[in-house]
Amino acid sequence: MATRSTYLTDELNDYIATRFSSESAALRLLNIQALDAGIPAISISPEQTNFLQVMLRSIGATTVLEIGSLAGYSAIVMAQALPSYGVLYACEYDPTHAQFIRGKAREFGFESVIHVLEGAALQTIARLLETTDVTFDAVFIDADKVNYSAYLDLVLPRVRLGGLIIGDNALAWGEVARSATTLFEPHNVQALDAFNNHMCTHPQLQSTLVPLGDGMVVGLKIA
Ligand SMILES: C[S@@+](CC[C@H](N)C(=O)[O-])C[C@H]1O[C@@H](n2cnc3c(N)ncnc32)[C@H](O)[C@@H]1O
Numbered sequence: 701m702a703t704r705s706t707y708l709t710d711e712l713n714d715y716i717a718t719r720f721s722s723e724s725a726a727l728r729l730l731n732i733q734a735l736d737a738g739i740p741a742i743s744i745s746p747e748q749t750n751f752l753q754v755m756l757r758s759i760g761a762t763t764v765l766e767i768g769s770l771a772g773y774s775a776i777v778m779a780q781a782l783p784s785y786g787v788l789y790a791c792e793y794d795p796t797h798a799q800f801i802r803g804k805a806r807e808f809g810f811e812s813v814i815h816v817l818e819g820a821a822l823q824t825i826a827r828l829l830e831t832t833d834v835t836f837d838a839v840f841i842d843a844d845k846v847n848y849s850a851y852l853d854l855v856l857p858r859v860r861l862g863g864l865i866i867g868d869n870a871l872a873w874g875e876v877a878r879s880a881t882t883l884f885e886p887h888n889v890q891a892l893d894a895f896n897n898h899m900c901t902h903p904q905l906q907s908t909l910v911p912l913g914d915g916m917v918v919g920l921k922i923a
Pocket of ligand 1: 742743744767768769770771772773774775791792793794795819820821822842843844
């Protein structure tokens with residue numbers, strides 16, 4: 701009987717990625733085109749695509765909030781797991797990214813599903829919550845690390861029971877368990893550590909951390 705998790709080598713990671721990925725050729729191309737358009741290559745990894753889709757389908761998600769959408773890669777992945785009448789709000793601060801996402805949403809046939817909320821997410825989400833009675837089945841947090849905990853506190857009241865909060869970069873580029881990080885932005889590592897702790901101690905959530913990509917912390921709303 702194993703009492704510790706198996707160490708995830710590059711070989712094992714490739715094994716997972718080649719079997720458990722939902723990345724299509726069109727999505728691969730999206731990332732290439734994004735890079736050509738000057739958008740950095742910091743989307744989720746292929747093995748995370750399938751995981752997000754399994755999560756959304758398992759709870760029958762129809763309404764999703766994404767915080768940090770870059771070029772639309774993960775937004776499109778998640779839109780693919782929603783019914784045709786589903787809605788995905790894609791929060792994106794950078795106007796160039798937001799424009800790119802709108803174009804890709806059209807190209808992938810998700811014009812009526814993906815709604816880009818352009819601007820700083822704390823503000824755009826607050827406005828959405830004030831002006832609508834929307835509740836979310838799932839929220840995927842993948843933007844500015846220092847605000848992860850603030851995003852959780854802001855959205856959780858409007859996540860349905862049985863809904864999910866998923867945060868990317870839970871392993872903080874491998875630095876989260878180090879007492880003194882060598883990264884040039886230690887505040888991001890500290891913020892991700894604080895977010896993980898907020899997720900695993902929150903009385904309304906049962907959370908787990910899945911070491912796919914840079915790690916995803918997943919919280920199920922139980923109260
Ligand atoms: C890691 S990328 C998101 C990757 C995307 N989820 C994917 O996998 O395809 C982070 C994005 O968050 C955006 N961002 C950063 N701070 C933000 C904020 N305060 N509000 C909204 N978006 C923000 C950045 O412009 C960037 O496009």
